[in-house]
Amino acid sequence: MRLMTLLPMAADGVGPSYTCLSLLSGMAATGLSGPCYVARARDRPADVTVLPTVPRMLNMVPYRHVRGPAARAAERRYLSDLRRGDIAYLWPGASLAAFEAARALDLPVVVDGINTRMADARRILDAAYAAEGLTPAHGITDDRIRDEDDKLALTTHFFAPSPGVEAALATSPLSEEAVISCSYGFDPDRAGAKNGGARRRTRPIFLFVGRSSIRKGTHQLLRAWERAGVEGELWIAGAIEPVIRTLCAPLLERPDVRCLGFVSDVASLYSQADVFVLPSLEEGDPLVTLEAASCGLPVIASPMGAGRIGSETGCVAMIDPGEPDSIANQLAHFGRSAEMRAEWGGRAHAAATAYTWKKVAKRRAEALDRRLGCASARRA
Structure with missing residues (x-):
């Protein structure tokens, strides 16, 4: 089973891209691997196949000039390469269409909860801003909440890296059986x-x-x-x-x-x-x-x-x-x-x-193996 990762953003060694590639590197050591499709790549771990849309020669161009087109192109390439038997590992920025396409192929759809579910996050932050007499500046809209919930309804396996993320899923469209308790790591x-x-x-x-x-x-x-x-x-x-x-x-x-x-x-x-x-x-x-x-x-x-x-x-x-x-x-x-x-x-x-990244990634790979039989598929 290929672990097909869509990370439609710049892989620049910071933020979610650093987290994603650190996890992929650790999981690759267990034998669970596959390509990672990104918009741009400055960070390329030796043991992860990173497939960027933006050519290396344009890496120094300010990302804001290429963000939208590059992310959409990365997703198109990803979906064209996706096939039955893969695991679809979708990171923030993946469109609802990508979720629907993966489910249409009857693939496991794996998602990482890098932050609290938006509906809960907005409730928490609205209260905090109100307590200070301030207008909320978090940018979480009804449309964004609906989009996230539509994606959760199509998710088959959800890595919840903290108790806070896990608790916020209780009232979401995600099934309880889909949640995998885990954590992030450090280098x-x-x-x-x-x-x-x-x-x-x-x-x-x-x-x-x-x-x-x-x-x-x-x-x-x-x-x-x-x-x-x-x-x-x-x-x-x-x-x-x-x-x-x-x-x-x-x-x-x-x-x-x-x-x-x-x-x-x-x-x-x-x-x-x-x-x-x-x-x-x-x-x-x-x-x-x-x-x-x-x-x-x-x-x-x-x-x-x-x-x-x-x-x-x-x-x-x-x-x-x-x-x-x-x-x-x-x-x-x-x-x-x-x-x-x-x-x-x-x-x-x-x-x-x-x-450490190596240890938490190993635990994630083992969790997917228990759910999906990844190791058995690799041995076959």
Whole structure:
């Protein structure tokens, strides 16, 4: 059985394309493999056949100039190559027509839940924006929700990488039997993973990585930081949603808050920080949590920010993202005690060893084998 993957976007080594190709590389090691159709490819793992639409010579052209036509061409090529006996592995951006074509061939349709189901995500985010007296800026429309639900109705196997993603499927058109509990992973070399428990600075550095936004709970983190009175620094890496700059302007200007902007070498931040914080209101299975844990950083996170590793191992100090006092209490506890940071950092590091890309991809391949008999088909 060929694992036929449609990833109608730029495979540039970031975001969903990085996640997808990391999983495909790990599954290829088990013998479950096949081509991956993309719009453009700058990231090409040696053990994955990546088939881009955009010629290599045009890789440096700004992607916005080729995005739509290239994605549509990738899907057309994919559908023309799809045949009976394949597994259709469809990633975000695949059209409803691609789902329908795969089902018309009576193929298993496998989907990855990179974020919470849109209907639930909108409910969560509408409430968060309303609590601040703001107009929602999440861009989730009725049409997008209907499109996603129509695709879920055609999905036969759904990889749910976190409890939050899984719970949001309860009222969806997806059958309960289709859900496969799983997780995402991390690359030890990319994250700069090392042994935990070695950081004992008297002025600890707390690190947030991601797009500072209402969705990520950055506004509540900044309020909590002010209340906690930690003798240390809060580093915020990543772009900042305009509404956060307006809502939290005085807090962002505090001398103990550093806004770093986009940082390409996130591993260098993990090596400098003492505690990682992610109070997200809505997530899939955040890679930054796994990476921070692998580097021996104690992790303070919401249930969404903690992801699968938090729910399965108990290595994450949980907070309520809607309650700044809940966040502030944990910040204060970890800020006061180097021993506590070392203990939780060691716990996170030990737990993360089970979540490398190679290991999580192997578990996914085994899950598909149990459902579809992939190994038997390969032996035949």
